[in-house]
Structure formats: C-alpha cells, structure tokens
Amino acid sequence: MQKTALAPYARLPRAHHGRHVLTSTVDAFGTAHWLLADRAPRPGRDLRPFDALVVSVHDGGDAEVTALSAVRTRWPHLDRLPDGGFVVASARARRADERHQVQVFDRLGRETRSFTVGDAVEHLLVDATGDLWVGHFDENPDGIRRWSAAGELRWASDDAPGAGWIMDCYALNVSGSTAWACPYTDFPLLEIAPGRPMKVRSNTVRGAKAVAVHEGWVAFVGGYGEEQDRIVYGGLTETSVEVGGTGLLTAPDGAPLGRRRVVGRGSRVYVQTEPFTDWGVFDLSG
Template sequence: MPVTRARATEESPPVQTSALVPYARLPRTYHDRHVLTSTVDAFGTAHWLLTERPPEPGSDIPVFDALVVSVREDGDVESTELNAVRTRWPQLDRLPDGGFVVAAARARRYEDGDQVQVFDALGRETWSFSVGDAVEHLLVDPGGALWVGHFDENPAGIRRWSATGALQWACEDVPGAGWIMDCYALNVSGSVVWACPYTDFPLLEIRPGRPVRVRANTVRGAKAVAVHAGRVAFFGGYGEEQDRIAYGELTDTAVEPAGAAVLTRPDGAPLGRRRVVARAARIHVQEEPFTEWAVLDLSR
C-alpha cells in the first residue's frame, strides 16, 4: 500500500510512495554473462537470455548460441541452451510446452519468415516466421498464442499469432479507441488482454470472440498496466511522471481516477533504468544491470 514521505519543506506536499517487493534473482553463478533480455512468463517464472559476450556491432545479423536461465516463484532454477539465435535486440518468452520464442524487435534486416524463432524444450529451433517490424511487446498467453504490440514505426498496433506464425487476430480499427499507432502498455492475463495505446490512451479489454471494450482514460504515457477485481494501476508516464503509479476503478465506459503514488525500489530509493512486464495483477520491474526482478501486485 502507498505510504507518505515526510515533507521536504513546510510548503511542499507529502509524496505518496509505493515500494516494489523483491521477486526473482538471477543466480550469482551467471553474473559473468551478458544479459540480452529478460521477462516473466504467463505462469510467473522469470527468464534471462544470456550470452558469453554481447553480439558484435555491425550490419550483419549475428548468429550465436545462448542460455536461458529460468527461476520459478518457488526459487527452483533450470537452464536451457538455445542453438543459433539470430538477433541483436531480442524479445523473449516461454511457451506452455517448455519451449521458447525469441523475436527480433526490428525486422528490416531479416528475410521474410526469419524474424521470430521458436525453440523446443531442448533448445532446438523448430519454426521461424515474421510478425512485422517495431516489436515493443511480445507476450505468450497460457494457451501458447503470441501477443505482439508494436511501437509507432508499425501501424499494426496489436496482433495475436500462433506459435507457427498464423495471424489469429488484429486490432484494426476499434470504434471509440481513436488512432492506435503505438502500443504503450500490454498485459496478457489468461485469455484476457489489456492494452493502453497511443494516441488517446484508452484502456482496451480484449476477450476472445467479443468486440473490444474501450474505456476512456485520463492517464497519459503509461508503459505498463495491471488489472484486478475492478481496479487498475498504470505505471509510467512522460517526464517527471516516469515513476508514477496511477490507480483507477473500472466502470463500463471509463477508468475513474483513484489516486497516485511514486513507485520505488524495495528499499525506498528511486528507480533507475528499467524493463517492465505486466501480467494480470502484477507489474514486474527490472533495473540495470537486469539481474533482479521486483513486483507490484495489485491483488495485495
């Protein structure tokens, strides 16, 4: 729950803060490796994609072996070697069958069908395909579908793909949502997907077989969203609001503001450079050097 910091001066207002809780840590034995990317999957397991050294800069597509280290909520650790990974700036997630998906955020240098690699549980590539340039979010749902949110260099917005590259759903024109040109925040929660896109920043509720529900929202620039039991939390914003948590209550047509706070490290210190992954009621935050995840859980 938010707490109040003491006043800095008699004139300054109190600042509500909300501290993250430690969640998962990369075992120290792997700290000599380079972290390419990291995520938290649909079942709560944290994953790190590691290499011996960063890919060499250049115009050619790198090809290298990598190691995925997975840490479950109960602390159990496992590792999976991936053969011939082909991306310099990857997105990562795990499939329900124990395999992994690695996708290049930028697709311009890739041949058609070579941007996304699917690996089986033994780390062998079994499939490859393309989902389009400018991948901001890649989240696998519990059924194994890939949800891709694009940033503004790809007007596709939000799409769902099968693990074999079949396009299953696209947001296209959503009545009442304005122009969707940049998926700022994406949350895959079971079979329900929540999104907050630029330019009008509505909260979209996407359910299988139903029209997209659009709720008006006054929070601008959030990079993550969590939803639980009619409540919502938006994390991030522009400028000085980059560490903001804005709370809201869901109605049929809108998000009603319900307070705000500043998100901090577990020790109360300000956050630094970070990655963010939202899953259901949780917003997971990972700071540089990207070896630890912390969490804000809206259900607690």
C-alpha cells in the same frame, strides 16, 4: 505522495552473472527468464547465428537452464510457451532476414519454426494458451496483434472499432488469454478477450508504460518525464476509467527505479532495473 516499494521477486543465480543479459521477462505462469550470451553484441557486427542460454527461475527459487542453438537476433524479446519451449523475436524485421524474425524453440532448445510478425515490436507476451500478443511502436501502424505460435494471425486491432488511432502500444498486460492495452494517441484502456468484442474504456492517464488490473481496479505505472515512477489508481466502469489517487513506485530499498524493463501480468507489474539481474513486483491485488 505515498511511496510503494517493489517486493523482491526473482534473481539470476550468481553463477551466470558473468554473461551478458540480452533480455529478460516473466511468463504467464510467474516464472522469470533471462536470455544470456557470452558477450554484448557489437553494433553493425556479429550478424551470424549464435548459441545462447535461457536461465529460468521458478517461484520458490529453483532454477533450470536451456541452451538455445542458432539464435539470430541481437536485440530480442523472449517468452516461454506452455509446452516448455521458447519464443525469441527481434524487435526489428529487416527485409533480408524477416522470415526469421520470430524463432520458436522446443523445450530442448532446438528451433522448430520461424516467421515474421512485422517491424517495430515494443511488446511480445505469450498467453496461457500459447498465443503471442504483439504490440508495435510508432514505426509500424499495425498496433496490436495476436498470433499463434505457428505464425497464424488471429486478431488485429484494426478490426476493432472505437479504439481511435492505435499508433504506439505504450502498455500491454497479458493474463490468462486476455490482454489489456493502453495505446497512444488517446490512451484508452482496451480489454481484449478472444471470442468477445473488444471493450474500450476512455482514460485520462497519459504515457503509462505498464498497467495492472484486478477486480474492477486498475493501476497505471510510468509516465512522461518526471512521472516515470508514477502510479495512478482508478476504478473501472463499463465505458471509462475513473481516476483516483496517485503514488510513487520505488526500488525495494526505496531508491528511484532508473532505467528499467516492465512486464504486466494480470494484477502484477514486474519491474527489472540495471544491471537486469533482479526482478521486483508491484501487485495491485495486495
């Protein structure tokens, strides 16, 4: 099986390695971000709001730091808005504090609003227009939804026929204002563009955790069990994915990936492995 090594992409500056990485992402414009706290959260404790840092590393390596005040979640998702602000969202929405599940901060790190998008958030990605795409895991039947940064629900997958039962959003890719998703149980490839009917393509690849799309081609990354580092390539027709070859994704040094985060953006899948200080990239367009 052909091996494809990730290309190094972005690195957390060493000056911040002493802090705990709560989460990390790559935004719609290619900038990598790390949400840092002084220490790791303790289960069942530390329920009060705390201050955090976002360290952003731009293409080329320039870094900036934004201090966020009164962050409320211990197990967060993070992304940046086009105006320079940030969204921090909890994966879980407990009844006692669900109105603060999603916090929106301005570019100076001040909270400007908060709202809820529902429990069991697997993916949260901001698109180039500032909308929030949320994919839920199987403890929430809402599937995939799109929200404004003010908390207005703009689209829900239950409004789109032909996709089957969307029980768990395994893979989500957001590029420009379009989202691509591959959900359990039937694993169709969904193309979701605002203002147009959702396009549903049948697909035989099961269990992918990330997807990249480029000019009529698709790559699925991940799978069940021993296939967690698998790449499956395919071509797109109007109604289906025609599966072609397979490969194996590795770390830049050729090692297995191990525990990782993944972010899909257009032709790219960004991958971050422990200790979560570096991002690598697989680019289908290459």
